[in-house]
Amino acid sequence: MDWADGETLGIWLENNYKNKAAVTQLLSCFRSLKTFLRGKSTAHGDLQNGNVLVDGSTVKLIDYDGLFVPGLPTGQGNELGHKHFQHPKRQWSDFGPNMDRFSFIAINLSLRALAEKPVLFDKHSNGENILFSACDYLDPASSVVFADIRAMPSLARGADAFARICRAPIANVPSLEDFLVGRNVPATVISFPAPGQRPVAAGPATYVGAYDVIDASDYIAALRCVGDRVELVGKIIEVKEARTRYGRPYVFVNFRFWRGNIVKLSIWSDGLKKLTWKPDQSWVGRWISVVGLLEPPFTNSKYNYSHISITIEEANQYRFIDEDEAKRRLNLVCKTVRTASTINSINHAIIATIKSGGGQCPAAARRWWAKYRPRPPHQRS
DSSP states (O other): OOOOOOOEEHHHHHTTTOOOHHHHHHHHHHHHHHHHHHHTBOOSSOSSSEEEEEEOOOOOEEEOOTTOOOOOOOOOOOOOOGGGGOTTTTTTTOOOOOOOHHHHHHHHHHHHHHHOTTTHHHOOOOOSSSSHHHHHHHHGGGGGHHHHTTSSSSTTTHHHHHHHHHHHOOGGOOOHHHTTTTTTOHHHHHHHHTTTOOOOSSSSSOOOOOOOOOOOEOHHHHHHHHTSEEEEEEEOOOHHHHHHHOOOEEEEEESSOOOSSEEEEOHHHHHHOSSSOOOGGGTTTTTTEEEEEEEOOOTTTTTEEEEEEOOOOOHHHHHHHOOOHHHHHTTTTOOOOOHHHHHHHHHHHHHHHHHTTSSOOOOHHHHHHHHSSOOOOOOOO
């Protein structure tokens, strides 16, 4: 397989969303990609910011874990795709040649809106989406994103059609060609606010993240998810700036006092170069949402600490949020049930790590946690 060059779609958008010509060209690239895949009766299964590389005037797909090709049995998928790009009713059984239809429509409508009104990116992008998020698909009538796009005369009809698609069964999602001409769009009835009125949710809006939400102050919860990509939400307590033995700058952003078992952000010199707002003491006290891979604990027996970290490598990995939004997201966090057996198992894992000299969580601990991770129904024993 050839090496794939280019920027991920997420990074490309961060740098180019204000360039109307570039965004319009990208729209054309996605339509060509859709035509190519359809001609091969193939579907990627997880079209999203991290799985599309933009290289000049071409787009390339990476990560083929959920790929459907002719000859594979339908209805036996092994993943559900990124929530911000998937129909809210998608199931494992939807695996097949048409599973990219919803994603292509979401991407197309988002890029058309950006080409006309780039300010929407600043308002609605969270680093993991373009404009729409999973919660918008669940309740289009109370979605601010849908309201903003419906207010654009050239896209109002498309926004209404997409809203009906979100509320209809996934089997009724039309092809992109049909969507663009208003053909085969579900006739689902949605009560949108009157023109000029802003959407109002019937109750507190449910947060639907792309990944499991982890409380940054909860070391035990983070330990359970080591090796997983998660959304970390927390209030910054410390910012430690230092240099390596070779003089390269780095920053640790801590969510608790550093001497102990904590979760933190690691930003090395290459990552610092990507940030427009360098971490400093002005970050202390702010709430932040970070998406990334939870790395195995690094332990130090001399100072008796164990740190689990997410490394920030790109600016689109984090967003500052206010306290109310942080609490809304953390409200969904399942608090760790710390039974005696759980505590003992966790303590054994930590002690074994410290005794091993630090650096990596032992294989035994990783295996212990692995059995708690969800699997597709057809893979469960």
